Amino acid sequence: MTIIEFRDVYYRYNEEENWVLKKISFKITAGESVAIIGHNGSGKSTIIKLINGLLFPQAGDIFIDGEKINERNIWGIRQKVGMVFQNPENQFVGTTVKDDVAFGLENRGIPREVMMERIDQSLQAVGMQDFLLHEAQHLSGGQKQRVAIAAVMAIQPSILLLDEATSMLDPLGRNEIIETIQHLKQIHNFTLLTITHDLDEVTLADRVIVLREGKLTNDTTPRELFSQVNNWGSLGLAPPFTTKLASALKKLGYRFPAHPLNHKELLEALWTYNLKK
Template sequence: MTDIIQVKHLKYKYEEEAENYTLNDVTFHVKQGEWLSIIGHNGSGKSTTVRLIDGLLEAESGDIFIDGDKLTVDNVWDKRRLIGMVFQNPDNQFVGATVEDDVAFGLENQGIPLAEMRQRVQEALELVGMADFKIREPARLSGGQKQRVAIAGVVALRPKIIILDEATSMLDPEGRLDLIQIVKDIKDQHGMTVISITHDLDEVALSDRVIVMKNGQVESISTPADLFMRDDLADLDLAQPFTAELAQSLRQAGLAVPLRYFTEEELEETVWEFISKK
């Protein structure tokens, strides 16, 4: 896979007189079609990083390459069209009187012909399971439904990259799982790249790689499996996954469970193997 995003030696601070940088020499890449999660404490630089990628902020130094081109003040609007962002509070993104009006808003701004616009709106709402709500007022939707509509508005624009900036944090566990699965299905169906800023284990588990940010720098880049085996997850605002706790309990009970991360399915198969041998 080729890199769709390259971030090289970014430095940024919000106030010129600030002693410390919000981002200090941040470097990483994102491959086309992958799901990259970014985690870390509040203030570690996660949201600042994606705002720089989307051109909402301008770095003091360093370079960002999007789809092969260096991000500049001259091409920022063109590159921003390749990126769709979904924020924590969907109410801040709604501008239409109805769901379908809201999803169509970005398409209207891009001058998409009416017939194509209607088709894209319908397809996007069907993808997120909200086609039956298209004439509903956004204010009358639940939190999970609002986030689905926000995602539909992004998907209708057909970006190459979707950025989720704490997009599931205001939802209950069931709502988070539902929304994450919708994004995964869209990603797999359309080959989109996903960058997710999150503290949610299920969201992290779906990603291909995880960046841990600390004090404005990249502390580590790993797979979710490697991350979940760390003994300092609490320091990263992450709980230990249930399967990791259960595997440890099984080891303490005398079962020779390998010291690695297991998904629920993998751990179930491992336990059944032990049982079948007895």
């Protein structure tokens, strides 16, 4: 079932500027994991804001769960969509971790006994149950992002939007958040849209949408994209180490049955290649 659909969507922030998005059309199936990539200014964050109803297109239509977004139904649409920002502090409203996770539930009028159960479950899911009464501003960057994710998951969205949610973290914190999101997706099977400059995150998606100057230029699988793109700089991205190494090995005569996406696949491909020789 299609849960997100863009039909010939155009958007610009004011009439004096060029279009940020130009005739964007795509469909996303419920439960799919989709990464959106492209250089700065390509329109990635604008797409996320349009899905969440923070913006409305000047032309074209957007459907969430079969319902066309408009000003009359936007609050109902937002009940289905959760969003985690680049900077988790932009989402903090309460004094403690408990207050922050409870905020969205209180706004939705969730009964107290249900609310307390969801707070406990969501913090358990991200490994922050021992920080219930801690002040959010005193947590580490990775811990803050875990709390932001817990607050979103507590409202049980069917769509989760990540707007460069790991970009402010160190490599360890980034990996922890990625693993947390993947764990939650296995449990709840929500639809996941990720905006990222980290191609290691892209390898975990079912599909990848590439934007360039407001236009959709690729809609494919990560493996197909990684095997096709030669100039990552044109997308404002740096290729992962695995991709660079695999490309260098191909020039030396190695042949892979499929483009390796991670270290494990690369090692298995090299092992198989050497056995055949």
